[in-house]
Amino acid sequence: MPLITLDRTTKTYRHGSLAVPALTDFSLAVEAGEFTVLAGPSGSGKTTVLNLVGGLDRPSSGTVMVGDLDVGTAPAAILADYRLHRVGFIFQSYNLIPVLTAAENAEFTLMLQGVPRPERRRRVTELFTELAIAGLEERRPADLSGGQQQRVAIARALAASPDVVLADEPTANLDSHTAEELLDLMRALNARRGVTFLFSSHDDRVIGRARRVVRLEDGRLVADSAAGG
């Protein structure tokens, strides 16, 4: 049984009286442990898919299932709990909280979960070592490079051991060398930890490193390498 299933999912945004389709009749199944990239140009619907899977948005029609949870219709409180325990987010612009240190940012979800401070710090220290940013724990985001900030964001996404990590253009703000390094790191984490990675990109070098590529255009699925497309 796939971990993530989108079945004929449509999402239409409303701008006043104007209906803007972001995703149309989109179906996708992702198995646990996959490392999948959603590829396509800007406005193709990649972020919409990630938002729907992450429970940040609701579909206009169709279903979005993650495990046995119907993410598209679950009540807000269930969705908050789902995001807290089962999903990790990595954003294009890192979105670290500026007033917290790198370690505090990484342990933020653990704090929300009520994990005791020593346990939080132990897990974050472990992740920082794995992500090669050990020693930067007490730095503020403003004192870190883009690559370091994104590694902290990855640590934050993985700290609570989620089922799935959703990354929206995680390398878009990084130079090509750092972007490739980060992709390799994410692949290694995927292999080592067995976490499902679903991320979006329009960068061919990034797309080339994915095991499965799902291509979107104008909100429709146009190719899926897993299906031989």
Next chain:
Amino acid sequence: MSAISYAWRSLWRNRRRTLITLAAIALSIMLVQAFHNLSVGVYARMIDDGVRAGSGHLAVYRDGYLDGREETLSFAPGVLTAQVRALPGIAQVLPRLYLPALAQSSYDSRGILLIGVEPAAERAVNPFLKELPEDGMLRDLDSRDAVIGKRLLDDLKLAVGLKLVVTAQHRDGTLHSELLRVRGVVKTGIADVDGSLLMVGRDRAAQLAGMPGEIHELAIILDRAADESRVFPALATLTANRRELSAVSWTTAMPNLANAIKLDYASQKFIFVIILLIVTIGVVNTLLMSVMERLREFGVVLALGSSPARLRRLVLLEALLLGTVAAAVGCLLGALATWYLVEVGIDLKSLIPETLEFGGVVFDPVLRATWDLAWMARITVYVIGLTLLAALYPAIKAGRVTPAEAMRHY
């Protein structure tokens, strides 16, 4: 890192804005505390002066006397005076007789208020009589000595040692006169009092009016004004078996003073409300701006799994921290200001006349505060509560953020 630490650091993202808001809250607490304490001090002084020269903290009258000060409504205190003196917390008990009369000198005559008093007891508490030299006070209850208001003395062209005749209506309806000699002169600063006051021994006044052993007022001075609510029921119990008598507090016996203080404090309260309202608007502005600047961050926090309620609590926690720190600073400043106003006070001698009258008593031009710690604590709690109230809308706003929208648009 804890929620408190996150809230505290968030509060200081815009250091200048937070400092300005904190200063506004702290200064408002200081102003409100200091001015309240100053008012309480000034009112306490006025009340003390008023009750000592006037009706006492508590008083006993014949029913209806206060309505028109009808001199026929007198009563014989009997054992009541001694019983009241025996109550705990009583500093002095002053039996008095008030008689409308006519004072005549060789040159002129004036309508006066003849007051029959117990000289030693009055001198012990009355601030104007205390200032008289030893040989300027009434010698006993029955002497022909008179203490006279300064203006009346001048109007009648009298001087200490000179004689005057006082005529009053006897209980039998006839007019009776007494020859008195001026022994002392008081100057209260209150024109009406100084122009009509003539004080004699109680027995002399009672003899003139044909009401021996009777009085119109049993004025009671307490050791501490705050004991009034405790002593009043005991006094009411003592007078319960004398149905013609009523025990009243100074607010009933001296409504002019009580109302003047009420009116003055009401206007001050209005200013306090305005100050606190302005501060509340400042807090709303600070927290709302802080929330609006962080909508994207709130979207991220929600995406990471926080509930909207948790976000709301975070904003309220920021407000609580802001309010608590500001309250601590404000209390410190308020205490310093009050200390200065208690120890040094504000001298208005150069600005107001020394005989300025307020509510029937002379306004002391040196204003001094009194510590009202319970009220200081209460206003501090109110301000913290107001800060939390001001944070409600920003908190609700933060809780309404939708993560996808926030990250898309901010």
